[in-house]
Amino acid sequence: MPLWKVYHPAGAYTAQDKKDLSERVTGLYASVPIPQFYVVFIFEEIAEDSCFVGGEPNNNFIRFRVDHIARTLPGPVIREWWVRSLDEIIAPFVKDRGYDWEISIDETPFDLWSLQGEIPPPFESVAEKRWVKENKASPYTPAEKLPVNLVLNPGIADR
Amino acid sequence: MPLWKVYHPAGAYTAQDKKDLSERVTGLYASVPIPQFYVVFIFEEIAEDSCFVGGEPNNNFIRFRVDHIARTLPGPVIREWWVRSLDEIIAPFVKDRGYDWEISIDETPFDLWSLQGEIPPPFESVAEKRWVKENKASPYTPAEKLPVNLVLNPGIADR
């Protein structure tokens, strides 16, 4: 669900760095929880003299561009907390190494998305819980689309 | 209008594969219909050890990231049908070749878009119909911005 594009100068990160960064960030999303395999990182080198900040060349700049698909962050408190949490997690890979950096997140439609040919199940559904556990996409039944915590008491069915 | 970015491992597709995939998908959009030249594909190789899924390296992953600009898909039925149609069309290029894959679509503003310096004409307008036929962008008159099926009967002008 989150697609992280990381644009970085050539040689900024080793294969191990990339793995470490993606692991740390995946851990944060997994704590929501969402299935770990929803988190995709694609690292991309920016060619020399191909990055400009404010009209000036900057070959020391790392730009994170993230798509959130599976979840919309609700409300200003959680949104600020999330941005600050990410900044803390990425700090060892940017700030602590002397890079300039910027991160922005877009929120794209949940219902225009599929994985391995499967349309992901609803949030907090039985099927999603199973996907979290199995850590891979698989077919699911209509019954599995129901919430894990299904409540059908009188008067609250229309919540 | 749709911009398809296809991130794939080096060597996944020949030039002919890329043409075939873009032709098939273009055919689906053309059936809407929208002008064929609205459909743009950019294929991009992911460098070795630069793709991570769930924090683990995956050098066998193909990620489609699509921007829809000219049309918003209306309603859940059509949205699901569209995602499933795309999955069917791309299957020979991903599933049938043993790749892992994911596709997500964003819908971006119609009115912040231009082609060859021309702001595209309204949906289903006379000008759009001409663009479909000529398969290229060109200037159009205010009269050509009217709908192909213009209805001005009493009582329905405010539809």
Add this chain to the structure above:
Amino acid sequence: MPLWKVYHPAGAYTAQDKKDLSERVTGLYASVPIPQFYVVFIFEEIAEDSCFVGGEPNNNFIRFRVDHIARTLPGPVIREWWVRSLDEIIAPFVKDRGYDWEISIDETPFDLWSLQGEIPPPFESVAEKRWVKENKASPYTPAEKLPVNLVLNPGIADR
């Protein structure tokens, strides 16, 4: 804030061309005004036979994909003016050189964004004004989040 991705054929632009284009566009944003360092350009070469328009290979195509983060363009008049202004500014780099081109802009959430670990201050705030002047991100106080033109006269505090 604006992130400009420029997908272009190999060799389309020299380092000086890239600087010139980013400078011109940065100048337009700076006139809004927004801090110049908000404007980021990343140029990316499209490999041969990796770009298709309407299902046909097009190795002469330049695609601008822009994210607007800090500002939403208000109303149809300003939105059309903006698109036409950009087309005019980029013309020497596309039209006048015989390239085909297309530009589209997305508007992404202001509150899911940070720069150098700082969440950017509100529009037209004291802090933003200081960022414009210093042309770099830095910490700011709660008082600096207030509007530059603060009006607290009776009856208009709830604007």
